[in-house]
Amino acid sequence: MVVTAKAADGKEIGKVEKHYHPQATNCRDTKMKYGAQWKVANLRDTSFQPMKPKKETIEFDLPEGVRAADVTVDLFYELGNPEQKYPIHTITKKVSLDR
Amino acid sequence: MRFLKLIIVLLFISVPLAASADKAKTIDDLAKMYDSSRCKDCHAEIYGQWEKSHHARPLMGVKGGLMLTPLAKKGETAFSPEDPKKATLKNFPCFKCHLPQAITSAEDSVAVELAEALIAGDKAKVGRLQITCIVCHSDKAIVHKRELGEPEKGVLYGAKNMDSHPDKIFTKVKKSAIMHDSIACGQCHGLGPNFEFDQAFQCANLYGSYLHNYISSGGTKSCQDCHMQKGDHLFALDWNDDKGASALLGKAISLEVETLGYEWLKKAKTYIPKVVVSTTITTTAGHRVPDG
Known part of the structure; x- marks a missing residue:
């Protein structure tokens, strides 16, 4: 799973990988x-075990002046090597600190 | 007396010869011995599913990867022969599950031919070795051999008894005690390290995971319930089918994402803008994902 946070201008704020x-x-x-x-x-x-949901909490500190981020969570299956990639889910969310 | 001695000597020589005469000497011999192609005459749909399954290409890896090749090359693994021409069945412990009929029905010459084919990248030849209908419906159909005996010659084992089965070799079908149970699959789909070899090794752990994580958590489904729905012999998932594999993984594994944006007060007057991402991944599989 790769979790990426990007600023509105597309610049990457942070990226976290989790391997299961x-x-x-x-x-x-x-x-x-x-x-x-x-x-x-x-x-x-x-790995993911039957009947045991796997929970993660990932935090990104935003750079000065950045008040929003696009967060993308990409879950995929790598079989044998990173080139043999099977996409599973991709979810993108906008997060803003302004109300 | 001399005549009696001669008879005894001849018996000792002829018995092993007779036994070895029954065994396959070449890949073609072994493929023919376990050829199930005639099954499609009556079971076309099931045969078509099996043809696309990993059981039909157990030595080919994913997308023709010939994953056993390191075993054929000198020095690459603890099992590799000094020379492919000197390979024996013992150089291929993977036969335990990837080609169980080789253990019971092949001469070492099959291992030599396979080692040479792997080094030559001869996919057509390696691809002839398959886990055919006969492997599961005969050789692997009985796990209670002390009580039920070895699989009978000329008998297939399936869901029900059939006094007559229209095949020239397998003329009868007997109901298998295990064909609908996970243990049938568990024979090959792994408990953990294989300790029965002089060099332990570990392949799939799926059946171990099923027993110790799924059943122990209250799971009640069998391997067949999910992987052989309506008798499907594709045994999905098919890693050669990118879209199908992704779709099935997406169905079995769910991903939930929640986000939160706020300003964390690290210390007085020091706010840090922060994004928190919470993910929850849940699987409906009856075993660990991934495995192997």
Whole structure:
């Protein structure tokens, strides 16, 4: 998931990436491995679990003089490598500090 | 006495020869042995779904990626042979699930041919090795072998008993005890590390996740309830279908976004304009997403 905040002029204010997947090593070193032929066991699992909603709170501090932002949340599935990308959802919201 | 000894020696020699004579020596032999193409004569729709499924291309990866290639190359994995010409079935532990019939029905020469085909990038040859109808509806149809015995020759296992089945080899159908249960899929779709090998490795964890996260949270659906709706043998999701995969992921995974803009009072007279984004991702899948 990539969460991006941009000012009205399109300039990026901030960008946060969250990765959700099981992470495995070969249990002989500390390097994460991809591929069943190299993985031996998961040591961390940030994936989506059944019946357990995954909640995040992300904060962006706005630069001086900026009172609004366009926030885009892009959720996609990367299969094997970042080039094999399957879009899932893209949601954009305008946020203003002015009433 | 000499004659008796000769008979005994001949028996010892001939039994293994007879056993090996039943096994496939080439990829073509193995493909023919498990060929299910005649199933489409009567089950055209199901066969058409299966043809598009990952079961029809278990060694091809996604979009023809030939994911087993590192196993064929010297030094690339702990399982790789010194020389592809010396490959044996043991160099391909992935056969446990990606080609289970190789373990029961192939000679090491099939591993040699596969290793050479992988290195040569011969997709046509590698693509001949499939998880066909026979694999699930015969070889993998019984998990209670102590009680029910091995799958019978000439018998397919399915949803109901059929005394007569119009096929030249599989002339009968017996009701399978597990075909509608997740355990049928769980045989291959992973509990965690595979410890039965001399070098442990881990592929899919889906069935483990299903048992320990979904069932333990009160889930009641089976793999088949979601992935084989109305008997669909595509076993969606199909990673080769970009749009279809995205659509199915979008259906199973929801994203909610809430935002808030305000000025945070960090300390006296110091306001920091801030945007807060709250996201909630929920999945209806009965297993972790992603897995493997």
